[in-house]
Structure formats: structure tokens, C-alpha cells
Amino acid sequence: MNRIAQGLTLVLLGAAALTATVPTDLYLNWVKAGFGPFLIAAGAVTVLLGVLVVVAELRGESQDTAPEHRTSAPEHHTSARDHDRAVAAEYGDGGHGHDHSGAPGVAWLLLLPVAAVFVLTPPALGSYTVESTGGSAGPPPEETVSGGFEDALAEAGPGETAQMAVQEFVMRAWTDEDRQMAGREIELTGFAVPDEEGSWYLVRLQMACCAADAVVNRVEVVDDGPVPEADTWWTVRGTWDEPEGELTDVSEHRFLAQEREEVADPPDPYE
Amino acid sequence: MSERLSDETTPGSALGDSIAQGWSDRDELPPADWGRSTSSRRTGTVWLFALLITAMAAGHAWLTDELTDQAFLAWATVFTAIAFQALPFLVFGVALSAALTAFVPASAYRRFIPQNAARAVPVAGVSGALLPGCECASVPIAGSLIKREVAPAAALTFLLAAPSINPVVMIATAVAFAGQPEMVLARFAAGLSASVVIGWIWVRFGRADWLRLPTRTHTPGASRGRIFRESMLHDIMHAGGYLVVGALAAATLNVMVPRSWLLTVADAPVVSVLVLAVLAILLSICSEADAFVAVSLTDFSPTAKLAFMVIGPIVDLKLIAMQAGVFGWRFVARFAPLCLAVGLVCTFLIGGLLL
Structure with missing residues (x-):
């Protein structure tokens, strides 16, 4: 050279x-x-x-x-x-x-x-990565639990809709023993990943530095509408499907959506 | 002229020469009509790049519609991501090391390193923590330290410590492992102790004739600005190329290797550490970027990630090739296994204590 x-x-x-x-x-x-x-x-x-x-x-x-x-x-x-x-x-x-x-x-x-x-011009990682990595394997690490939650739910006043990151929702769902999300109206934004059984997930990828270390956070969305196409962006509003029994025993947390809206101009794909 | 003739008859010997392919047939030593040949070669190069840019534009127009393979795009994304998150670290690491090369004379290093080899080793290890630069820069620096009568063991300790625990590497590790300061500390402790222990072993058992010492050269006259520019160019070309190799391999592993397979290996306590140590040797990632790759191996234990970051800077394919070029194969055949063994012992000890 x-x-x-x-x-x-x-x-x-x-x-x-x-x-x-x-x-x-x-x-x-x-x-x-x-x-x-x-x-x-x-x-x-x-x-x-x-x-x-x-x-x-x-x-x-x-x-x-x-x-x-x-x-x-x-x-x-x-x-x-x-x-x-x-x-x-x-x-x-x-x-x-x-x-x-x-x-x-x-x-x-x-x-x-x-x-x-x-x-x-490689695009952001999307549904392919979610499918090939098999999604989140279980509860996130517990280190952040001790100090209490400093997320959108904590900031939102009582009765207000909390606009949470999928990551925050997943963290709460698995580790918040006080179950403060129960009954609250929550709004989540992410891309859709349908699975073979006809249900679909709202997903965001979380990264520490770059796409190589992306971690999948996903929530199963339960609603009446048709299953959306993979990689389309949605905002869903609804409530957490509070499980019975131990939070950490749940394999997949679910979100009961009352309404959903397609996002025309997706934000920074990672959170 | 006579030198030029002898160039063509000198047989190649070391791997260092073969990785530095093209060094001997470059513009620097052209035939007698060299002004013309150089300029035509330059024109050729410019045309080559013009062609490349046109090809990229055409490729972009054509491929964006054609290329929808999800697996390939995911691979491309991960590759680009690794390459671009490492780029700032590479550029500033290289700039800082070039500044030291241009503005700090080598005699200054010698002044701070004691004559007694056993005492010089820890000093060299600690001074490795002060001087930024990745392994590509530290191999030649160690060679020149040895020539300046610094004890070989101390120079080798510096060679290992500088890429393992220098400030740029430490900052990169802290950024990659945000919220895990114990990982930064463990990397520092394991990297420093491995370098010093290897140095002491070399003081006790090392033999001078294993090292092929480089011949001494001295050329006065170049301005500091030019030295700065040249050493930066040299580092970025050498380190950057190998960084891309590392990014390619890491992206391939990231996308192609099934998570379930990695998970099976990742669960085994000792095997997982050995697997990441081997991975570090094979990937040859620049130490200024390896923390980002380590943190992406989310399924592995902290000790295994530590092994990746401790072994990577002291033994990898790229380093072995460079060391063979500077010091010869007799040296590398002894030094690389020693580094691997001591590095692993330090990883297990420090990992057990801190992580």
C-alpha cells in the first residue's frame, strides 16, 4: 500500500x-x-x-x-x-x-x-436479531433493584399515563416486588415481532455501547387487532397483566393493550 | 545503486516481513527511472480510488433494493457498529501515542527505569500504565528500549503492560462496563500482575540469545510535526487494519454462532474462561477496543470476560506476528506460551478475588 x-x-x-x-x-x-x-x-x-x-x-x-x-x-x-x-x-x-x-x-x-x-448503510437491528437470539432469556440482573426505581412510572403522577421504556417495563415486571405497575395506565413504544403461534411482541433493543452488545427487551402484547407486520413501529397504551405467584417465575410478561397506534417516524431504534 | 541491487537478492525470512507485505517493493526503493515510476504509480492509485468511489456509488444504487437478506444486514450492522465505536478510541489512542513518540525522547524512559533488572521490571510495568498506545506501538518501543540498554525483561514487561493497562484502555473499559468499576480494577490488577510476573520469570530464566536484537539506526533531521504525522499514520494503518479483522470476526461470531451453543459453553466455569482466552488470541482485537467486544459477550461469566481482556493485549495472532518480526521466532516460541500461562493464572486469581 x-x-x-x-x-x-x-x-x-x-x-x-x-x-x-x-x-x-x-x-x-x-x-x-x-x-x-x-x-x-x-x-x-x-x-x-x-x-x-x-x-x-x-x-x-x-x-x-x-x-x-x-x-x-x-x-x-x-x-x-x-x-x-x-x-x-x-x-x-x-x-x-x-x-x-x-x-x-x-x-x-x-x-x-x-x-x-x-x-x-446497514439498518438498525430488528426482528431478525430478536428471533435469532430467542428474545430475553429471563429476568434482568438484580443489581438495580435495591435503590428503588427511578423510571417513568415513578415520575408520572398518580392517574397519569406513564410513558415507559420497554426496558423499564421489563425491569419492573420482573423485579418490582411492590407491584406498583398494577392497575396503572402505561404507554410503550417499540417495533413488532410476531411469532409463529399468532401472538406478537413489542420489542426494543437495549445497548451499552454499540449494536454488538444489544440486548433484547420484549413484552407480549395482548389485544383484539390483527397481528402487525414485523419491524413496524407501534405505540401501545394499556396495563400490565399482573401475574399470580412469584414475578420471577413468569416466563413472558404480558401487556393488555386497549389501543395501539402505528408510529410513522420511528425514534432512535435503541433505548 | 548497490544497495538497491542487494534488496532484490535478500531472501525473506521472518513472518514479520511477510505481514509487512509490500514493504520491500514500495516506492521508497524504485529502479533508476524512479521519478517517472513513482508518479505513474501515484496516478494509478488515484484512478484506483476514483474507480472504487464510483463502484460504491453504483453499488449503493443497485444494492439497496436487491439486498434484503436479514442475516447479512444484521451482520453488516454489527460489523459497522464495532468498527465505528472503536474508531474514536483508535484515533485518539494513536494521536496520543504519536505525540509521545514525537515529543518525549526515548532517553527519558531509560532515565526512569533502574539498571537492576529485577527492580526495573515493576517500574516498567507501572510506566506501562502511564503510556497510552496499543500493542502495535508497544512492540517496536520495547525493541528500541532493549537497544538502549534497558534490561530485556523490563522492556518486555513494558511491552505487555502498556497495551494492557494504559489510560485509554482503562477509560474504554470503564465506558464499556459502565456501572461495573470492579471490572476495571480487575483488569488493571490482572494485567499489571501478569506483566510483572512474566518480567520476573524472564529475569530468572530468560536467555539473551533467544532475542534477536534489531540493528541500530539513527537518522537525524526530521521535524517533530513530521514524526508525529508519520507515527500516527503508521499506527493507524497497522492497528486499524487488524481492528477491521477483529470486527469482521466478532460480527461473524455475534451473528452466526447460535446463542444456544455459546450458552452451553458459557455455563461451564473453567471451560468458558479458556474459550474466551482462545477467542481473544484468534480475534486479535486492539486492546483499546476489546472491552466493547468483551461486554457484548453477555452470556459469559465476568471472569471469562476478564480473561478475554487480559489475554488479548498480551498474546494474540497479530502480536505473535509482530514479535516474530522484531525479535525472531526463537523468542516468540517461548514468550507467547509463557504469557498465556501466566495471564490465565492471574485471571483466575484476580477474577476469584474481585469478581
């Missing part, structure tokens, strides 16, 4: 990062919203570095470097391989000019994320 190729690769990589963040919100399909500013900064630095490398190369800087290397220490440069090894080993030194004209072939792979953004 020559230096022009390296510089152009960096420009494209930075452009991909900037394209996904500045004119569009594509990055929300892949990483948490908090990464936005960092991606913009990283993209800008990458483009800048790429441009500097290309400009330096066009000015013929690397032509100066190579002979300079050899004239200054010719006895050590009996072969290009020794030279490379020496340069690679010397790398990290503060007081010399090194000439890394080449980059390993593996660096070409940096064009793959670029192609992914510009060609595929």
Missing part, C-alpha cells in the same frame, strides 16, 4: 464517519448517541491526517526521506528488509526521521467500513 493509497483510505474512512454523523443520523443505528461528538472529532482528525499525508507525498517529501536515510547511515542499510526491521524497531524513538512508506496489506481492510457505510 503506497502513501497515496494510505492517505486516500484515511480520507474515505473519516468521510464515512462524518457522513454517518453530521448530515445524517445513521450512526444511531450502530452506536449510542453519546458517541456522536467523538465520531465527528475522530472523522475530522482522520480526514485531516489523510489530506496531510497526500499533500506531503505530492510535494515529494518521501523522495527526500529515502536517500537521506541511506546517506546518513549507509552501513546499516544493506538490505531493504533489514532497513524495514530497523525502522520498525526504532519506531518510538523521539529523535529520528522514519520513513514508513509502506503499510501492510491488511490496511486495505480499512476500506470495508467505508464500503459498509456508503454501499450497504
Whole structure:
């Protein structure tokens, strides 16, 4: 990989990062919203570095470097391989000019994320991921229970509709021993995932950092209407189907929906 | 001219050379008519990229309608996600390490590291915690430290500690494992103790002739800004390429491997730790990004995730290749198994204590 190729690769990589963040919100399909500013900064630095490398190369800087290397220490440069090894080993030194004209072939792979953004523009994870991972396997970890709940239900006044995240609903349903959700009117928003038995789930994916660590939170919705299509977005209003017996013994929590409304303009797909 | 001729007759030997493929036939050492050849090669490169951009635009127009395979799109999403969440860490890690390369002379490191090898090892381990840079940068730094008469064991400890416990890695781990500070602490403790123990073992049993020392070169004259730019370019090209390899493998594992299979393995206490250790070796993810992959392996125990983050920075395919290039195979054949063994022992001990 020559230096022009390296510089152009960096420009494209930075452009991909900037394209996904500045004119569009594509990055929300892949990483948490908090990464936005960092991606913009990283993209800008990458483009800048790429441009500097290309400009330096066009000015013929690397032509100066190579002979300079050899004239200054010719006895050590009996072969290009020794030279490379020496340069690679010397790398990290503060007081010399090194000439890394080449980059390993593996660096070409940096064009793959670029192609992914510009060609595929991968969508947010959806019903496929929910089906292939088998949904939430059981109650969420219990660490958050002790401190009480600080969610939309706690904030909503008595008698008000609580607009809860699916994640909050699931957490409450499995771990709130006081069962404060019982009888309250709740509103949930998510995408639909029908199953083979004719019921359907309202699902949101929760991520810590990026789509690679997405965790499925889902609620089975019980209502009179037809089963919606996979990956369509819905807001449902209704109540929690309070189970009898232990909360943690329930395999799937259910939501009794009085009304539902299709969401035309889906929000950030993850929560 | 004579040097140029000898280039062509030198046989390739080390793997380090073969991964740095294309180094020897690059523009730097062109034939006699090199001005012309270089410029035509440049023009060729520019055309290649123009073609690539056109192909991407055409591909976008054509593929968005054609490509609806859900499994492939999920794979593409996960791959893009891993690549882009790691990008800020890669760029800033590389920038910081380039700044140190350009503005802190190597003699400064030597001044802080004692002459006595056994005492130098812990100092080197702790100084690894101060200097950001991923494993790609630390291999050559260790080589140059050895040349500057720092004890080899101390330089090797630095080589292991710097990518394991440096501030960028620690911050990345804290971000990935938000709300689990014990994981950050465990990673620090296990990474540092593994590096220091390996250093001490090398002081006691290591032999100088296992290390093929790099030849010394010295070239004055380049400006600091240029050193900064060049080392940043070098790091981003090397580390970035391997990062994409890691993202590809991780996305494939994430989407293709059935959860039930991983779950079966994940339940076995010792086996799960070994499985993630092997995964860390195979994936060769940059240590500045591996915490994000570790946290995504949600089915595994904390100790297994710790193993992934302790083993990854000290032994992986990419590191083995780089170490073979700088120090030779006689060294790697002894050093890599040692790192794996000590790393696992430290993981089990610290994991048992803290997690």
C-alpha cells in the first residue's frame, strides 16, 4: 500500500464517519448517541491526517526521506528488509526521521467500513436479531433493584399515563416486588415481532455501547387487532397483566393493550 | 545503486516481513527511472480510488433494493457498529501515542527505569500504565528500549503492560462496563500482575540469545510535526487494519454462532474462561477496543470476560506476528506460551478475588 493509497483510505474512512454523523443520523443505528461528538472529532482528525499525508507525498517529501536515510547511515542499510526491521524497531524513538512508506496489506481492510457505510448503510437491528437470539432469556440482573426505581412510572403522577421504556417495563415486571405497575395506565413504544403461534411482541433493543452488545427487551402484547407486520413501529397504551405467584417465575410478561397506534417516524431504534 | 541491487537478492525470512507485505517493493526503493515510476504509480492509485468511489456509488444504487437478506444486514450492522465505536478510541489512542513518540525522547524512559533488572521490571510495568498506545506501538518501543540498554525483561514487561493497562484502555473499559468499576480494577490488577510476573520469570530464566536484537539506526533531521504525522499514520494503518479483522470476526461470531451453543459453553466455569482466552488470541482485537467486544459477550461469566481482556493485549495472532518480526521466532516460541500461562493464572486469581 503506497502513501497515496494510505492517505486516500484515511480520507474515505473519516468521510464515512462524518457522513454517518453530521448530515445524517445513521450512526444511531450502530452506536449510542453519546458517541456522536467523538465520531465527528475522530472523522475530522482522520480526514485531516489523510489530506496531510497526500499533500506531503505530492510535494515529494518521501523522495527526500529515502536517500537521506541511506546517506546518513549507509552501513546499516544493506538490505531493504533489514532497513524495514530497523525502522520498525526504532519506531518510538523521539529523535529520528522514519520513513514508513509502506503499510501492510491488511490496511486495505480499512476500506470495508467505508464500503459498509456508503454501499450497504446497514439498518438498525430488528426482528431478525430478536428471533435469532430467542428474545430475553429471563429476568434482568438484580443489581438495580435495591435503590428503588427511578423510571417513568415513578415520575408520572398518580392517574397519569406513564410513558415507559420497554426496558423499564421489563425491569419492573420482573423485579418490582411492590407491584406498583398494577392497575396503572402505561404507554410503550417499540417495533413488532410476531411469532409463529399468532401472538406478537413489542420489542426494543437495549445497548451499552454499540449494536454488538444489544440486548433484547420484549413484552407480549395482548389485544383484539390483527397481528402487525414485523419491524413496524407501534405505540401501545394499556396495563400490565399482573401475574399470580412469584414475578420471577413468569416466563413472558404480558401487556393488555386497549389501543395501539402505528408510529410513522420511528425514534432512535435503541433505548 | 548497490544497495538497491542487494534488496532484490535478500531472501525473506521472518513472518514479520511477510505481514509487512509490500514493504520491500514500495516506492521508497524504485529502479533508476524512479521519478517517472513513482508518479505513474501515484496516478494509478488515484484512478484506483476514483474507480472504487464510483463502484460504491453504483453499488449503493443497485444494492439497496436487491439486498434484503436479514442475516447479512444484521451482520453488516454489527460489523459497522464495532468498527465505528472503536474508531474514536483508535484515533485518539494513536494521536496520543504519536505525540509521545514525537515529543518525549526515548532517553527519558531509560532515565526512569533502574539498571537492576529485577527492580526495573515493576517500574516498567507501572510506566506501562502511564503510556497510552496499543500493542502495535508497544512492540517496536520495547525493541528500541532493549537497544538502549534497558534490561530485556523490563522492556518486555513494558511491552505487555502498556497495551494492557494504559489510560485509554482503562477509560474504554470503564465506558464499556459502565456501572461495573470492579471490572476495571480487575483488569488493571490482572494485567499489571501478569506483566510483572512474566518480567520476573524472564529475569530468572530468560536467555539473551533467544532475542534477536534489531540493528541500530539513527537518522537525524526530521521535524517533530513530521514524526508525529508519520507515527500516527503508521499506527493507524497497522492497528486499524487488524481492528477491521477483529470486527469482521466478532460480527461473524455475534451473528452466526447460535446463542444456544455459546450458552452451553458459557455455563461451564473453567471451560468458558479458556474459550474466551482462545477467542481473544484468534480475534486479535486492539486492546483499546476489546472491552466493547468483551461486554457484548453477555452470556459469559465476568471472569471469562476478564480473561478475554487480559489475554488479548498480551498474546494474540497479530502480536505473535509482530514479535516474530522484531525479535525472531526463537523468542516468540517461548514468550507467547509463557504469557498465556501466566495471564490465565492471574485471571483466575484476580477474577476469584474481585469478581
